[in-house]
Amino acid sequence: MSYTMxxxxxxxxxxxxxxxxxxxxxxxxxxxxxxxxxxxxxxxxLSGAENGSVCESAGNGGAGSGAGNGGIAPDSDGKSxxxxxxxxxxxxxxxxxxxxxxxxxxxxxxxxxxxxDVYFCYxxxxxxxxxxxxxxxxxxxxxxxTGSGLLMKHxxxxxHSVYVxxxxxxxxxSNSIFRYIYKNYYDLRDDREAAAHFLKYWGLTSLFHDxxxxxxxxxxxxxxxxxxxxxxxxxxxxxxxxxxDPFVNINDETKEKIAKLYGGMRFDNTDELFAHVxxxxxxxxxxxxxxxxYNVLVDKPTKPDxxxxxxxxxxxxxxxxxxxxxxELGIEINKTFLDALSAILMHNSLxxxxxxxxxxxxxxxxRAELHPLAYALMLxxxxxxxxxxxxxxxxxxxxxxxxxxxxxxxxxxKAVYLFDKKQIGKVEDFIxxxxxxxxxxxxxxxxxxxxAPKPPKLKAYSEMYVRKNGKTAFQADIESIVDLSxxxxxxxxxxxxxxxxxxxxxxxxxxxLNLYNFALVLNGRWSHVDDWARAREAGKEENFLKNTxxxxxxxxxxxxxxxxxxxSNINQAKAFSKYLDVIGCFYxxxxxxxxxxxxxxxxxxxxxxxxxxxxxLQEHVDMxxxxxxPEKDKREIERRHKDMIPGLEGFEVSFDLAAKxxxxxxxxxxxxxxxxxxxCMLVMLRLYDGLRIYRLH
Numbered sequence: 001m002s003y004t005m006x007x008x009x010x011x012x013x014x015x016x017x018x019x020x021x022x023x024x025x026x027x028x029x030x031x032x033x034x035x036x037x038x039x040x041x042x043x044x045x046l047s048g049a050e051n052g053s054v055c056e057s058a059g060n061g062g063a064g065s066g067a068g069n070g071g072i073a074p075d076s077d078g079k080s081x082x083x084x085x086x087x088x089x090x091x092x093x094x095x096x097x098x099x100x101x102x103x104x105x106x107x108x109x110x111x112x113x114x115x116x117d118v119y120f121c122y123x124x125x126x127x128x129x130x131x132x133x134x135x136x137x138x139x140x141x142x143x144x145x146t147g148s149g150l151l152m153k154h155x156x157x158x159x160h161s162v163y164v165x166x167x168x169x170x171x172x173x174s175n176s177i178f179r180y181i182y183k184n185y186y187d188l189r190d191d192r193e194a195a196a197h198f199l200k201y202w203g204l205t206s207l208f209h210d211x212x213x214x215x216x217x218x219x220x221x222x223x224x225x226x227x228x229x230x231x232x233x234x235x236x237x238x239x240x241x242x243x244x245d246p247f248v249n250i251n252d253e254t255k256e257k258i259a260k261l262y263g264g265m266r267f268d269n270t271d272e273l274f275a276h277v278x279x280x281x282x283x284x285x286x287x288x289x290x291x292x293x294y295n296v297l298v299d300k301p302t303k304p305d306x307x308x309x310x311x312x313x314x315x316x317x318x319x320x321x322x323x324x325x326x327x328e329l330g331i332e333i334n335k336t337f338l339d340a341l342s343a344i345l346m347h348n349s350l351x352x353x354x355x356x357x358x359x360x361x362x363x364x365x366x367r368a369e370l371h372p373l374a375y376a377l378m379l380x381x382x383x384x385x386x387x388x389x390x391x392x393x394x395x396x397x398x399x400x401x402x403x404x405x406x407x408x409x410x411x412x413x414k415a416v417y418l419f420d421k422k423q424i425g426k427v428e429d430f431i432x433x434x435x436x437x438x439x440x441x442x443x444x445x446x447x448x449x450x451x452a453p454k455p456p457k458l459k460a461y462s463e464m465y466v467r468k469n470g471k472t473a474f475q476a477d478i479e480s481i482v483d484l485s486x487x488x489x490x491x492x493x494x495x496x497x498x499x500x501x502x503x504x505x506x507x508x509x510x511x512x513l514n515l516y517n518f519a520l521v522l523n524g525r526w527s528h529v530d531d532w533a534r535a536r537e538a539g540k541e542e543n544f545l546k547n548t549x550x551x552x553x554x555x556x557x558x559x560x561x562x563x564x565x566x567x568s569n570i571n572q573a574k575a576f577s578k579y580l581d582v583i584g585c586f587y588x589x590x591x592x593x594x595x596x597x598x599x600x601x602x603x604x605x606x607x608x609x610x611x612x613x614x615x616x617l618q619e620h621v622d623m624x625x626x627x628x629x630p631e632k633d634k635r636e637i638e639r640r641h642k643d644m645i646p647g648l649e650g651f652e653v654s655f656d657l658a659a660k661x662x663x664x665x666x667x668x669x670x671x672x673x674x675x676x677x678x679x680c681m682l683v684m685l686r687l688y689d690g691l692r693i694y695r696l697h
Contacts, residue, residue, distance in 0.1 A: 002030045003097060003624075005090040007639070010624040011097065012651035019409035022107045024170035029100040032173060032195035037092040037125065079562045080636035090637070094623070095125055095563045101622050102567070103169075106162055110387045113574045115162040116515060117567060122203045124563050128329060131555065134516055156388045157210040163387070165206040167380040172198050174408035177486050182372045186336065197336075204321075205340040205373050206380065209347055212316025215241070219304065219311035233309035241301040245269075248319060254326050257333050270322050271297040277342045278355075281371050285364070286355050296354045307349065314348035343374035347381055351481075358480050365483040375482055382478045385460060386417060399423060400460050402498060412488040417464055421495040430458035431465070464493035514688040518573035519566065521545065521684060522677045524554025532680070541683040568619060575615050576681045579608045580693065587691040594694035598682070605675045612674040613666070614658035620644060621651055643670060 002008060014030055016023035076084055078091030086094075102117035123130045171178055172195070179194075188194035219239045226236040248269040250258070258273065259266050267273040275294035283289060299306050300315045318341045325331045351366065351374070352358045358365075368375040386401040401417035408414075419427070433456040441452035446468070448455075456462070463474040471479070475491040478484070525532050528550070535544035545551070558566065580586055583604045585597055600608065620641065627648065628640025635641065645653070645661050662671065685691040 002034055003093045004034065005087065005093040006097070006624050010626055010639075012622065019174060019407050021166060021170050021404075021406040021408075022104070024174045024408050025107070025166040026100055026104060028169040028173035028195065028199075029096060029103065032192065033096060033199060035089075035192055036096045036196050036199070038089045039092075042088050076637075079560065081562065081565050082560055085633075085636040087637075091562055095121070097623060098563050098567055099125065103166060106159075107166060110159060110163075112156075112159050113515070115159040116574075117570065118162045118165065119207060120567065120570065121563060122207055124566070126200050126203060127325070127331070129559060130516065130566075131559070132329060133324070157213050160384055160388050161207050161210055163384045164209070164377070164380045165203060167383060168202045168206055168376045169199070170406070170408055171376065171380070171413070171487075172202070175411050175413075175487060177411050178368060178372070178376070181368045185369065185372050201336050201340050201373060202376065204337070205343045205377050208321055209317055209344045209377055209381070210313060212313040212318070212320055215301075215316040216311045216313035223309070234305065236309075238304055238309055239311070240304055244301060247323070251327055254333065257326075261333070261335055261338075270319050273322075273338070274318065274342060274345055277338050278346070281342070282355060285367075285370060288355065296350070300350075307353065310349065312349050314345055314350060318342070318345035339371065339373050343371060343377045346374050347377045351378065356481075363480055365480060367483045368487075379478070379482045382481060383413075383415060399426060399458050401464075401493070403496065405494075411486075412490065414490045414492075416492045416494050418494055418496040419461060420498050422498070424495055427458065427461055427495075430456055430462060434462070434466070461493060464491060514684070515570060515573055517688055518681065518684050519569035520554045520558035521551070522572055522680065523561065523565070523569045524550075524557050525677070525680060527553075527557065536679075541680075542687050545683060545687055564623060568616075571615070571619060572612070572677060573681065575612065576678060576685075579611050579678060582611060583607055584696045585693055586696065587685055587693045589689070589691050592694060594696065597693040597695050600675075600679065600682075605678075608678050609671055609674040610655070610659040610662045612678065613662040613671075614653060614655050616643075616674070617645065617653045617658050617661070621648070621653055 003011060014023060014026045016026065018024065018027060076087060078084075078086040078088040080086050080091070080094075099118070099121040102114070102121050106114040106118055108114075120130055123133050127133060172182065182198060183189070183194045186194070186197060188197055222239045223233060223236060248271055250267060250269055250273065255266055255268070262276070265276070267276065271294055272290075275290045275297055278293050279288060279290040283293075297315065300312050304311050321344065322341055325337065326333045331337070346355070356363055356366065366375055366378060383404075386404040388400065399419065402420050403418040405416040405418060406414065407416075437453075437455050441449050441455075443449050455466070458465075460474070463477075464472045466473050468476065472491050472493075475489060478489065478491075532541075532544060535541050558569075561569075577587070583600075621644075623639075625639050625641055625644060627642070627644035627646045628638060629642045630638045630640050643666060645657065645665070662674070682693060685693065
């Protein structure tokens with residue numbers, strides 16, 4: 001059994017090859033994390049739950065078909081669309097399925113708004129209420145989208161972090177060597193306990209390793225502003241951060257908690273704490289003391305000139321996260337959390353240039369046994385160089401892989417980076433130029449002749465084309481950072497046609513910083529349908545949405561929803577740009593010479609209704625729902641709904657089938673449930689994001 005509290009026959013199987021990135025990452029969630037976040041004391045309250053018989057005997061109705069005859073005992077303190085509807089452990093299984101589906105969606109599209117779902121699931125499951133954490137990740141998205149265009153070099157770090165997360169899951173699932181090292185390091189004997197442990201702390205490490213980028217971006221903007229071709233950074237003005245004491249100081253309560261972890265040792269600030277943690281783990285292997293590391297950390301934000309005139313976002317990521325987790329949210333601190341933060345701290349330049357000096361003759365590649373979370377982050381961060389949106393002026397001109405095909409079988413990592421076949425002419429020109437350079441300037445010993453010009457480059461293809469001692473420069477660089485003597489790595493480059501099937505991009509463009517606000521209004525509006533209708537009739541929709549007391553009420557209602565229902569509202573809001581595209585409309589924050597749209601025609605509403613019903617149906621199928629007409633108080637536990645399609649076979653709902661069901665299978669009131677929210681989105685986009693909607697024709 002994978003989902004012991006659900007009807008597994010109604011949950012689609014993992015359809016990817018087991019050794020692929022998608023197959024390994026999803027199998028980790030589906031199989032290795034069985035029972036994730038269960039309360040073991042509550043398992044016995046479910047008849048037969050220990051061996052999955054609740055699910056097996058449930059028939060087409062799912063886990064709750066026995067509810068009326070004693071199949072479900074009084075334990076109903078889990079929440080669905082409101083608290084107290086389902087067993088606690090059933091809610092946790094549904095949460096895990098939400099995360100699995102979010103990862104699946106993201107790996108199919110690579111889109112930022114699907115990356116959002118993965119962040120949302122992780123925060124809700126392991127950290128706490130998303131609303132308290134939203135600014136932490138939304139800031140990164142906002143800064144990258146609005147500020148990175150001023151830089152010479154910059155690529156996405158938001159979706160990148162979710163790719164890094166999935167890479168780590170795949171490696172843990174497929175690689176017995178790394179799995180053994182991780183379990184041994186944390187003294188974990190039970191496989192499921194170990195997988196749950198890795199998911200929690202690797203999720204924190206990978207998903208938030210770049211949240212400090214908003215500190216690095218202004219530094220790079222100043223450098224770019226003064227950049228002159230051929231000059232050096234030391235000759236330009238630069239930015240540094242000062243007055244950091246309030247930012248790095250640790251409050252008294254947290255100091256006491258840390259002292260209990262470290263035998264009474266007291267640390268006044270995060271620089272002192274991180275210096276001790278790193279020296280404790282790596283000091284002997286790399287010959288540095290806590291004092292030496294402390295001096296490096298103090299200088300990181302204040303003296304970038306000592307670090308080749310670069311600002312290290314990793315320093316700020318770790319420091320911001322410490323303050324957020326332990327001083328604002330009050331999460332109970334432990335050494336594994338500090339392992340995650342120290343891994344983040346090292347992943348960029350600290351390890352490479354201040355600990356290992358990895359380009360020096362005495363370099364010792366980092367071993368997983370020293371710090372498995374740091375090892376995984378450095379490895380996965382280097383491997384993830386595909387499908388990253390280019391923001392910087394020079395970055396947009398570079399030739400990066402659009403996808404990567406992985407094979408994780410036999411405790412190896414084989415990565416085939418795929419470049420756009422349409423750009424092969426550019427590659428052929430580079431290869432010709434490189435061969436001419438080799439013939440003219442490379443000596444018999446393989447080294448360039450004295451005074452030879454630099455070889456031609458085609459970033460990032462040239463790094464995967466040029467080989468020395470049988471290895472590409474890309475692979476050789478990774479092997480100089482992390483020890484791959486046991487976990488073997490093979491890197492290749494290839495070409496493929498660009499697959500736009502699941503990578504649809506629409507003319508409507510928004511960072512969706514208010515996606516959470518959209519979702520809670522879409523949900524809360526149902527409790528004030530009449531008030532909304534009166535506001536619409538009077539043309540006072542914005543006044544309705546500006547009612548602070550009402551929005552606070554919506555927020556409290558939203559918090560009471562399960563993760564499944566929160567995501568459903570979020571995905572309804574995200575789908576709006578697709579619906580607009582289909583009907584020939586778009587939204588923008590620019591004043592453009594197109595017809596302004598302030599309402600939909602009947603025909604447009606019909607199209608939107610069909611599209612929304614299709615989305616709703618597929619979402620419910622993916623979550624294991626089936627058709628049925630149970631009593632209202634049993635719907636959530638039986639996971640059967642009257643608006644599903646009777647007799648539906650398989651796990652894919654075609655648009656044609658959904659459209660026919662919308663017209664023939666739903667009454668007018670139910671049809672309106674699919675269109676009313678979209679009319680509300682018109683107002684919210686204008687009010688919250690300052691966007692207006694236009695017709696193309």
